Amino acid sequence: MEKPLTQHIRQDQRPLTLKEYEKTGGYEAVRKVLKGISPQGVQDIVKESNLKGRGGAGFPTGMKWSFVPLNAPKPKYLIANADEMEPGTFKDRILLECTPHQLIEGMIVSAYAIQANISYVYLRWAYKTAAVAITQAIQEAYEAGYLGKNILGSGFDLDMHLHTGVGRYMCGEETALLNSLEGKRATPRAKPPFPQISGLFGRPTIVNNVETLCNIPHIIVKGASWFKDLSLTNDPGTKLYGVSGKVKKPGAWELPMGVTMRELIEEHAGGMQDGLKFRGALPGGASTDFLVEEHLDIKMDYPSVAAAGSRLGTGTLVVLDDKTCPVGFVKNLEHFFAQESCGFCTPCREGLPWVEKILGSIDEGKGRLEDLDLLHEHTYNLGPGKTFCAFAPGAMEPLQSALKYFKKDFEQHIHEQRCPYHNGRA
Amino acid sequence: MLTAEEKHKIDEAIHHVPIRKAAGIEALKIVQQNRRWISDESLQDVADYMKMTTEELDSVATFYNLLFRRPVGRHVILICDSISCWVMGYETILQNLTQRLGIKLGETTADGRYTLLPNCCLGTCDRAPAFMIDNDLYRNVTTEQLDGILKKYE
Numbered sequence: 057m058e059k060p061l062t063q064h065i066r067q068d069q070r071p072l073t074l075k076e077y078e079k080t081g082g083y084e085a086v087r088k089v090l091k092g093i094s095p096q097g098v099q100d101i102v103k104e105s106n107l108k109g110r111g112g113a114g115f116p117t118g119m120k121w122s123f124v125p126l127n128a129p130k131p132k133y134l135i136a137n138a139d140e141m142e143p144g145t146f147k148d149r150i151l152l153e154c155t156p157h158q159l160i161e162g163m164i165v166s167a168y169a170i171q172a173n174i175s176y177v178y179l180r181w182a183y184k185t186a187a188v189a190i191t192q193a194i195q196e197a198y199e200a201g202y203l204g205k206n207i208l209g210s211g212f213d214l215d216m217h218l219h220t221g222v223g224r225y226m227c228g229e230e231t232a233l234l235n236s237l238e239g240k241r242a243t244p245r246a247k248p249p250f251p252q253i254s255g256l257f258g259r260p261t262i263v264n265n266v267e268t269l270c271n272i273p274h275i276i277v278k279g280a281s282w283f284k285d286l287s288l289t290n291d292p293g294t295k296l297y298g299v300s301g302k303v304k305k306p307g308a309w310e311l312p313m314g315v316t317m318r319e320l321i322e323e324h325a326g327g328m329q330d331g332l333k334f335r336g337a338l339p340g341g342a343s344t345d346f347l348v349e350e351h352l353d354i355k356m357d358y359p360s361v362a363a364a365g366s367r368l369g370t371g372t373l374v375v376l377d378d379k380t381c382p383v384g385f386v387k388n389l390e391h392f393f394a395q396e397s398c399g400f401c402t403p404c405r406e407g408l409p410w411v412e413k414i415l416g417s418i419d420e421g422k423g424r425l426e427d428l429d430l431l432h433e434h435t436y437n438l439g440p441g442k443t444f445c446a447f448a449p450g451a452m453e454p455l456q457s458a459l460k461y462f463k464k465d466f467e468q469h470i471h472e473q474r475c476p477y478h479n480g481r482a
Numbered sequence: 483m484l485t486a487e488e489k490h491k492i493d494e495a496i497h498h499v500p501i502r503k504a505a506g507i508e509a510l511k512i513v514q515q516n517r518r519w520i521s522d523e524s525l526q527d528v529a530d531y532m533k534m535t536t537e538e539l540d541s542v543a544t545f546y547n548l549l550f551r552r553p554v555g556r557h558v559i560l561i562c563d564s565i566s567c568w569v570m571g572y573e574t575i576l577q578n579l580t581q582r583l584g585i586k587l588g589e590t591t592a593d594g595r596y597t598l599l600p601n602c603c604l605g606t607c608d609r610a611p612a613f614m615i616d617n618d619l620y621r622n623v624t625t626e627q628l629d630g631i632l633k634k635y636e
Contacts, residue, residue: 140605144564145605145607146605217498222511225602237504238504239501306609380569
C-alpha cells in the first residue's frame with residue numbers, strides 16, 4: 057500500500073531537512089515542471105488526476121485553478137490554508153510538522169501552474185511546532201534556490217511568507233482568510249467575484265488546503281493514472297484519515313481513498329474502548345452530519361459519504377459512544393459554532409446562540425417537547441441559502457442528523473427532565 | 483509610545499504586504515508579544531503608526547480570539563473545549579484546574595501568574611484532552627499530571 061504523503065515521515069516526527077527531503081526524491085517535481093512543462097500542462101495533469109480539495113469541500117483542484125486568468129498582470133497569489141480549526145481535525149498538523157518541504161514543493165508547483173509570484177502559508181496560531189518547521193524550511197528553500205528570483209534558472213520567481221493567524225475558525229473559509237491576510241476582520245466575502253479573479257488585495261488568488269498541496273508533487277512526478285490507482289474507488293488518491301473519541305488507539309493514517317468507516321474504527325483505531333459501543337460518528341469534523349451503525353460499511357470517499365447523507369469533510373472521524381450523551385455532544389458542537397460565528401449575518405449570529413441555549417436547557421433537564429420543533433426550524437432557517445456563507449449550514453448538519461438518529465435521547469431528556477447519561481460522561 | 487524594536491519589527495511586517503493597513507494584525511501581535519496585552523494606549527500607538535483610526539484597528543483587535551484587549555497573567559492557559567476533548571474528559575480537567583487555581587474561565591489568579599481561557603480545537607484530537615500554556619502543548623492530560631505541569635511555571 058503506497059503512502060506518498062507520509063511514507064518518509066521520521067519515527068521521531070522531526071521535520072525532514074532539505075537534504076533528507078531531497079534524498080527521498082524531493083523537489084523532483086519542481087525540476088520537472090520548470091524544465092519542461094508549461095503552466096497549462098501542469099494544470100492539465102492535475103485536472104486529469106481529478107484530485108479533490110482536502111480541506112473539506114472536495115472541489116476539484118484542477119478546475120479551481122482553471123478559473124485563474126493565466127495572462128493576468130502580476131501579482132497573483134497562492135495561499136496554503138493551514139488554519140486547521142475544524143473541531144476533531146488534526147491531519148494537516150502532521151504534514152506541517154513533519155514534512156514542511158513537501159508543502160513548499162507543492163506550493164511552488166501550484167504557484168507555477170497559475171503563474172503566481174507571491175505565496176503565503178496561513179498557519180493557525182496554535183501550531184507552534186509547525187511554525188518553527190515551516191520557517192526553517194522556507195529559509196532552506198531560499199538558500200537552495202527553490203524560492204526567490206529565477207528559480208533553478210527557469211526565469212520563474214516565487215516569494216513565500218509565513219503568516220500566523222490569531223485564532224478565528226472563520227479564517228479557514230477562503231474569502232474570510234483573504235480578509236484576515238489583508239488585516240481586516242475575518243468575515244466572508246460575497247461571491248462572485250471569486251478569488252480566482254479578485255482575491256487577495258483584489259488580485260487573482262488560489263487558496264488550497266495543505267493536504268491538497270502536498271499531493272501535487274507526487275501527481276506531477278508519477279502521473280495522473282498512478283494517482284487514480286491509489287484509490288479503492290473512482291475517487292482518486294490516498295486520504296489522511298483520523299479517528300478520535302473513545303476508541304482504543306486514536307490516531308491518523310494515510311490510507312487509500314475509500315476504506316470503510318468500519319475498517320477505520322475497528323482495524324486502525326483498534327475498536328471501541330472496552331465496555332463501550334459505537335453509536336455514531338461525525339465523518340469529517342464538527343460541521344458534518346452524523347453517520348450511524350447502518351453506515352459502517354460505506355466507503356469513505358466524497359460521493360459515497362454524500363450519498364449516505366453526510367460529507368467526507370476533512371476525513372477525521374469523531375466517534376460517539378453509547379455512554380456519552382448525544383445531546384451534550386451536539387450542545388458542545390453548537391457552543392463552538394455560536395462562539396465562532398463571525399456575527400456578520402443575522403441568522404447565524406442570532407440563531408446559533410439560541411440553538412445552544414435550547415440544547416443547554418434540554419441537557420439540564422429543563423426541555424419542553426416544543427423545543428424539538430424549534431430546533432428543527434433552525435435547521436431550516438440556518439440551512440443552505442439562508443445565510444451569507446456555509447458556516448451556519450455546516451453548524452446545522454450535526455444537529456439535523458442528531459435529531460434524526462438520536463430522537464429518542466432528546467425525548468428521554470425532556471420526559472425525564474434530566475440527562476440520563478449524566479454519570480456516564482467523561 | 484512604541485519602542486524602537488517594536489517599530490523595527492512592524493516595519494518588517496509592512497514590507498511583506500502591499501498596503502500598510504494589512505500589517506495591522508501583525509503589528510498588534512508584535513506589541514502583545516512585548517506587553518502581554520493591548521491596552522487602549524497601545525492600541526492608539528499602533529493605530530497612529532499604521533495610519534489607521536483607533537476604531538478601525540479595534541474592530542480588528544476585538545475580533546480575534548488571541549488578541550487580548552484586557553490584561554492577562556504572566557502565563558496564559560488555553561484549554562481546548564471542543565468536541566474530542568469534551569468526550570475525553572475536558573470537564574474533569576477544567577474542574578481540577580479551576581479548583582487548583584481558584585479562578586473561573588476568563589479570570590486571572592490574584593498573583594497575576596495565570597489566566598485561564600477556553601480555546602477551540604487545538605488540532606490534537608487523537609491525544610485529548612489537551613491544553614496549552616503559553617507556547618507549550620500538553621496532551622493526553624490526566625488530573626494527576628496537573629501539579630507537575632503547573633510547577634514548571636512557578
